[in-house]
Amino acid sequence: MVCFLDTAEEASKDYIKKMAVHFPPDSLPRFHLLLLGMGPDGHTCSLFPGHRICDDTSVWVAPITNAPKPPPSRITLTFPVVNNAECCVFAVSGAAKADMIKVWHHVTGISICLIGWVDTEIVVIIIITIIILIIVVVVVVVVIIIIIIIIIIIIIIIIIIKAKVKQSRYRLGQAQRVPGS
Numbered sequence: 001m002v003c004f005l006d007t008a009e010e011a012s013k014d015y016i017k018k019m020a021v022h023f024p025p026d027s028l029p030r031f032h033l034l035l036l037g038m039g040p041d042g043h044t045c046s047l048f049p050g051h052r053i054c055d056d057t058s059v060w061v062a063p064i065t066n067a068p069k070p071p072p073s074r075i076t077l078t079f080p081v082v083n084n085a086e087c088c089v090f091a092v093s094g095a096a097k098a099d100m101i102k103v104w105h106h107v108t109g110i111s112i113c114l115i116g117w118v119d120t121e122i123v124v125i126i127i128i129t130i131i132i133l134i135i136v137v138v139v140v141v142v143v144i145i146i147i148i149i150i151i152i153i154i155i156i157i158i159i160i161i162k163a164k165v166k167q168s169r170y171r172l173g174q175a176q177r178v179p180g181s
Contacts, residue, residue: 008063008073008074012063015075016059028081030084031081033086033087034085035089036082038097047082061078
């Protein structure tokens, strides 16, 4: 159900109500996994460095009405909720964020697994290679199917020919018999 609310305050209260259906109200929500991003300034979940909302521990979801990046009015999970998750995965891309990842690691001590910086040309080459491999596999499968069909047709023809030969021999044997003997 889509719900349009007028203010970030209303939206955060509504989201807390919806979360309360799934989490006990007297303890912090514990998500199994949060898939998060990161801005070049290091913010995640609209938790901007130095913003007063970063210190809010009183609610699960907080409204922001003066975010430093558009849109200025939004809602966010608070740090206690994010920190209570079993696992947080950050999908981060862009060379501009590399220094911030190093800062995160230095400040938090959190292990960071860098998958690597991917060159778009390499991605295009990999995609083209995969498409070519798929086409080759499809062609091979079609050729195998055609060969199987040809073999089946040959077997059917052989069976028909054997039946005709057997039928002809039978008729020939019948014709060679002399009537009345």
